[in-house]
Amino acid sequence: EADYLIAADGVNSRVRSLLSLPPQQSVYTVSGKLHRQDTDACEFWFSSRHAPGGYSWAFPSVNGLSLGTGTLEPKNARTYFRRFLARRFKDETTVGDVGHLRGYRIPSWKGDLFCKGRIFFVGDAAGHVMPFTYEGIYYSMKSGDLAAQAILEGRASLFRRLWRGRFYSRFRLMKALQEFFLKSDERIEQLFNIFQRRDVQEASMQLWLRKDSSKSSIIRYINFFRKFLH
Numbered sequence: 001e002a003d004y005l006i007a008a009d010g011v012n013s014r015v016r017s018l019l020s021l022p023p024q025q026s027v028y029t030v031s032g033k034l035h036r037q038d039t040d041a042c043e044f045w046f047s048s049r050h051a052p053g054g055y056s057w058a059f060p061s062v063n064g065l066s067l068g069t070g071t072l073e074p075k076n077a078r079t080y081f082r083r084f085l086a087r088r089f090k091d092e093t094t095v096g097d098v099g100h101l102r103g104y105r106i107p108s109w110k111g112d113l114f115c116k117g118r119i120f121f122v123g124d125a126a127g128h129v130m131p132f133t134y135e136g137i138y139y140s141m142k143s144g145d146l147a148a149q150a151i152l153e154g155r156a157s158l159f160r161r162l163w164r165g166r167f168y169s170r171f172r173l174m175k176a177l178q179e180f181f182l183k184s185d186e187r188i189e190q191l192f193n194i195f196q197r198r199d200v201q202e203a204s205m206q207l208w209l210r211k212d213s214s215k216s217s218i219i220r221y222i223n224f225f226r227k228f229l230h
Contacts, residue, residue, distance in 0.1 A: 004151050006120045008144065011105045013125035019116060024127050026105040027054055027134060030081040031068030032098035033061065043088075046188045050083035053182050054134075058088060067098060070106065070134065077103065106134050109171055114160040120147040128163075131171060132178035138211065139167065169218050170207065176229050190228075200224050 007015035011026065043058040050056055054070035069084045071077050081101070085093050095101070107127040114121060122128060123140030130139060143163060150159035181191040194200055203221050206212045222229070 004118045004120065004156075006122060006144065006147055007125045008122050008140070009125050011107050011124040013121070015119065015121070016125060019119070021113070021116075024107040024110075026107050027070045027072060028074040028077050029068050029070045029104045029106060030077045030101055031066065031104070032081075032095075032101045033064050034067055034093065034098050035064040037063075037065055039065070045084060045088065046182075046185075047087070048185050050080045050087060052080075056080075056084040056088070106136070109175065111164075111168065111171065114163060115147075115156050118156060120150070120156070120159055122147050128167075131175040132182070133174065133208070135208075142166070166213055169215075170213070173218065173222060173229075177225060180228050194224065197224075 005015070007013055009015055011024065016023075037060055039058065040060055042060070045051065045056040045058070047056075051069050051071060053072045056069035057067070059066040067081075067085070067088070069077070069081045071080050073080075078095075078101070082095055085095065085098070107124050107129055109127045109129055109131050111127075113126050122143035124136060126143065128139045128143045129136040146162040146166065147159050149162060150156060177191075181187045195204070203217070203224065207217050207221050
């Protein structure tokens with residue numbers, strides 16, 4: 001028996017299931033490793049041909065490249081991955097060259113689950129994954145910190161208030177950008193054109209890499225995209 005329980009048991013949370021909570025909508029990914037490297041940059045590839053509603057990636061890793069693609073359509077995930085390889089490597093690399101493929105679900109953020117009684121949900125179990133970028137590790141760790149603070153103060157409801165005060169504005173912003181720009185290839189091109197600007201690049205670095213959670217930083221970012229947000 002415990003005073004509190006923190007459910008940090010991932011996207012397939014057993015605690016969620018035991019409480020009969022509805023399953024989370026997810027992005028489905030297929031990824032693998034290619035044991036050769038031709039870039040030292042983290043690449044994000046967008047196209048409805050191989051990543052409708054998401055993106056594909058090529059990241060440098062130890063002794064090779066980490067390759068993958070994400071989609072809302074699990075039945076087509078492998079097909080999309082093959083199409084991405086064909087585009088990225090100009091048909092010179094196939095799934096057979098990549099080796100063992102892994103499938104994984106990434107939860108889509110809804111922002112409606114924090115705690116049930118004395119049970120706290122953090123990380124993937126709560127869907128605390130940034131929309132659009134699908135970054136999760138940082139927000140999982142910070143969510144754990146905020147849940148611990150609420151427990152130390154003996155107020156379960158404080159967790160929701162702390163989380164929303166720290167992260168809600170940026171999650172809501174990225175959800176809006178995702179829903180607008182990832183609808184079509186034409187809108188993705190609009191997004192790339194916006195990111196040609198140095199001031200947009202700097203604002204992005206400030207907000208996402210340096211984790212600046214100040215109100216002024218978020219407002220500055222919103223202003224770049226205001227005409228697209230309704």
